Amino acid sequence: MNHYFFKDIPTLQEHWPEIRHLFIQREVPAKTCLLAEGDIATNIYFIDRGALRLWNNDEGRDITVQFFFENQLVASFESWYQKVPSSFSIESIEKTTVTSLSSDAFDQLVHQFPEINPYLMRLISERFVSYTNYFLSRIKDTPEKRYQELMINEPEILERVPQHYIASYLGITPVSLSRIKQRNKLT
Template sequence: MLNHLNHNESFWEASKDFFYSEKLKSKTVLLSEGEISKKMFYVEKGCLRVWFNSNGKEITFQFFFEGQMVSSFESFWTGQPSLYSIETIEDSIIHTIKRNDFQEVLDSNPSTKKDFENYIYKRLGNYVKLFLSRIADKPEQRYKELLKTNPEILQRIPQHYIASYLGISAVSLSRIRNRR
């Protein structure tokens, strides 16, 4: 799940003037479901979660940590409303680039464009794995896989967000943790 865009010096040299930095408190919404994404965010410090509303219930489906970029890519590229929200869950330092500026960086730097394409392919692969896990694996299997592959989530993320990410209730997550 944790994919890092392979930022090289040429990327930062080409794009540093386009980014602006913000210190944000936890629970700051960067993008709301239904809005059109016009920005991409790079996490210097902190953690973000991506979630959507399902019949009044927040469903968390991804977390982003230091060194990662996030946007509602589908909305960012197509101009369609975002299917999900992005918010900080820790006090964070975020660097933001606008869509037009990011496109200019990609157009002027083919190696950065290739790195970004690879990042998107890896992110798509992770979504497929998450989707299939939700269908095929039992909650305890999903928890064990999370523990194995992304232990930082269990150390930094509140339990109710982890439970939502795993597709279970906080009570069920507590039971699974107690069995260990």
């Protein structure tokens, strides 16, 4: 495991032989559900290779909330932390290798290595900022403006994610996304 998770926490590097059994690596094909909406999240996933999406089913309508790529951490944190049913599903977009850490293993790590707490706080803060920006964008920006922001700030999404998921993320239909893409090619 080549973990970026360890680069900021040298103690974990030093103790890797003792803790490696806590981390479970697996490869999953595209469209694999790692967490189903309504289930209680018991794992945090580190993406070694591939892409995942966090999404919600709103009365049959697929709403993608966030995309995750290599060297990112994903979980339904609300479910994981509060031990309540998840409002989201986590699904692979492409063939993906993840390393999972169970809630119990996480608790063991935090207890054994309290120096990881500032790192975890930073990760959670980054996630909170991302959600806040997404929420504000959905309120104040047009779909076209949101698409343009993706082009500038997150081109990897446009390169790697299927169009219907991007449309879902932007809050529009795939047909509307095609029109927006066409207009932006002309400008």
